[in-house]
Every structure is written in C-alpha cells, then in structure tokens.
Amino acid sequence: MADQQKIHPVPDVEARPQTSSTAPLVPQGTSISEKGNPVGEYPPFHRTFPATHSKPPKKRSCCCKCLCWTLSLLLLQIVILGIIVGILFLVFQPKLPKYSIDSLQVTQFNLNSVNSSLSATFDVTITARNPNKRIGIYYEGGSRLEAWYTETKLCEGSMPKFYQGHRNTTVLVLPLSGQIQNGTGLISALQQQQQQTGNIPLRLRVNQPVRVKLGKLKLMKVKFLVRCRLVVNALSANNAITIQSSSCKFRLRL
Template structure:
C-alpha cells in the first residue's frame, strides 16, 4: 500500500510530466490571450548630445564672423581716409576763396507794356584765392544773381578761368532778367528808394575744381551771399554801396 501511494505521489522516471497550466492573463496585461508576449514598440532614438553643434548654429557662427570682418574693414578704411584728409589739410592748409563787390551799375530798369519788370545790372567783383599751394579752376555753369525781397531781378554767368596761388581776379559780369507782374515790385522799389537805403541780395553759385600740385580733384560748389545796401536804383548811374556783408561756403 505504501509502495502504491509512493508511485502516485512520485511518478516514475519514464512517465511524462503533466502539461503546464496556462495562467490567467488579467485585462490590460502585456501578453496576448494565448500567453505569447506582445511586441513592444522600438525605442526612440537618442537625442544628439549637446556637445555637437547643429548645422543651424554653424551657419549662424559663419554669418557673425563675416559681419565682424566687414565692420573691421570699414573701420580701417575710415581711419585711413581720415588720416589722409588730415595730412592733406596740414600740408596744404586750404582756405575758402573770397569775393567782394566793387561796383554796381543799373543799365536798365523799366516796366514793359505787358507789365513785366525788365532789369539789367553790371556788376564788378573781385575773386581772391588766398591759398599758397592750391589753384582753383572755375568751371562752366557759374551763376551770379541779384535778388530783392526773395524775387530774382536778374542773373548772369560767371566766366571759366583758372586762378593761381594767392591771386586776385577782377570779373565784370552783365546780369539781366524779367519779372512777371512787375508793377507791384516796381512800386515797392520806388518807395524804398525814397529812404535812400535799398536792400539787395547778391548770390554766387560757382562750381570749382581744386588743383593740388599737378593733381586736379573732384568738383565742388562755392555758394556765396552778399547782403548789400545801396542808395539808389537810377538807371545809367553808378550806385553807391553803403553796406556789404558776404558769407561763403563749400558744398560737395
């Protein structure tokens, strides 16, 4: 009896073991109903380490380098230009040309039948070049004009010539012009003439080129204005200039 119970409890070596029982899989488990494990999704790729720069950062770095080199180059060019200008200024010591109004004569001042005002002036001016090492070329297109209360009475052309170092040149310029609706202007001039002080504005516009040694530089413009006070506007008479105040400047 004991041997029979022993055989049932402990099977013999030739007897196959009982099949394994399938455990119950609770809902939501990672195994399928047949007990086969489900396939997990592949792992996500690792992020690129921060030690390696991205292509965007590389391109930004190249742009910054280009901008920095461009700024440095521009600054160097400005420094070289400023140094060159400073050296030229110390060597040549440039000065503005000067002008003075010597005489003013009215050849004609009258009202036409269409009530326009015709004026013809003859002006004698002296142009002075005070520079010791700089010559001045007076180019084509120079103008000289006479104004009264913001109205241009007449205008004339300046001659073309070269003015040497420390030279004075006397210029005789003939001016003429016509103003529409001149009756009002003529009445104002006649009333002003009774006071013996008539304000006139003489304007100079002269394109010039500077000569340094044998080098002829680019053109600049001399802009000048002379505020005159004359005693009369009588035709064919030499007018007395009671006051004169002239200012001049260069413009590129």
C-alpha cells in the same frame, strides 16, 4: 613556628595589561549602533545627478559675417581717409577763398507799359581772392549768378571759366539780365522801401562748380556757394549806384 605557612602574593588580574587577544573589538573613536555594527563601517553615500550636455555654440550666419566685414572695411577706409586729409592739411595749409562786391551799375531798369513787365540789366564787379600758396582753383562752366530783392529774382548771369593761381586776385565784371512779369508791383515796393529807409537791400547768390588743384593733383569737382548781402542807395538806370554796405559768406559743398 618552623612550619609557619608561607604566603605568596597573587598577582592582581584587573591590573594586568591588555594583550592583543583582549583588545576591544571596536576601534577607538567609533560608536556601536543598536544592531552591533559600527557606524564607521557603512560605505559613504554618493548622490548621483543626471548628466547634462552643453549645447554646441551656434554658428554665425553668412549675413552676420558679411556685415561685420563691411563695417570693418568701412571703418578702415574712414581712418585712412582721415589720415590722408590730415597729412594734406599739414602740407598745403588750405585757406578759404574770399569774395567781395566792389560796384554795381544798373544799365537797364525799364517798365514795359504794354504788359507791365520790368527789364533789368546789371553789371556787377566781383573780386575773387585765392590766399593759398600751394592751391590753385579751376572755375568750371555751369555757374549761376543771381540778384534778388526780398523774394523776387531781378536778374541772373554766370561766371566765366578760368584758372586762378596761387595767391592770386581776380577782378570780374559780370553782366546780369532778367525780366519780371509783375513790374508795376515791384516798382511800387522799391519806391516805398527807398522812402522809408533811404536804401534798398539786395542779395547776390553764386553757385560755382570748381576743381581744386593741390600741387600737381587735380581733385574732383565741388561747388563754391557764395552769399552776399549789399545795400544800395537806389535802383535806377543810368544813375550812379552807391553800395552802402556789403558782406559775403563762403561755403563749400561736395
């Protein structure tokens, strides 16, 4: 039994740890294709597109630039003018003048039996009021004053040149004269109007060029347009004419 054979354990080959020499040829996480090459070793695929060049911006034409500059300057002028008008309005506080017809006298209203023409001469008394305390009014020449019955102009005249100061009231007696060709038809229409209504409606139109004075500054010439409606009891020469109603409207025209 002394010669009993000793048995030494043989190390398990399958349990040996893998060394660098036995490391797998393909890294972990990659697969092997059928041809033996790993898929991860192919170079990445890059798709190329044709190069595109952006068009240069179009240059604005000279006409477009001139139009832009013109509109800008016009807008600037409007803004400046608005500021100036606002300042003047706050400083001078302008008020519209007022007008009224106080009396009407018929000095001539005769029918010519030879040619059936009618000669008319009126004296109209107008009161002009300037309520402004810092604004004066220069009444210039070239005015026109007309008296109408419906669509027929009876007579015409003009206003004198004068200056109306601050808060001033001026009374004007203005002569008007005219001649109507179809006087017979007009006399018949006036008589029929008076019999039906007991009165005769008239219209008075005034076109007056003026210059407004702001302090010491005299502005450009403008026109005062006055439209008056009045109703009288009759139209006959050398008789007292009564104004039953009268109203005037004022308008400014540049």
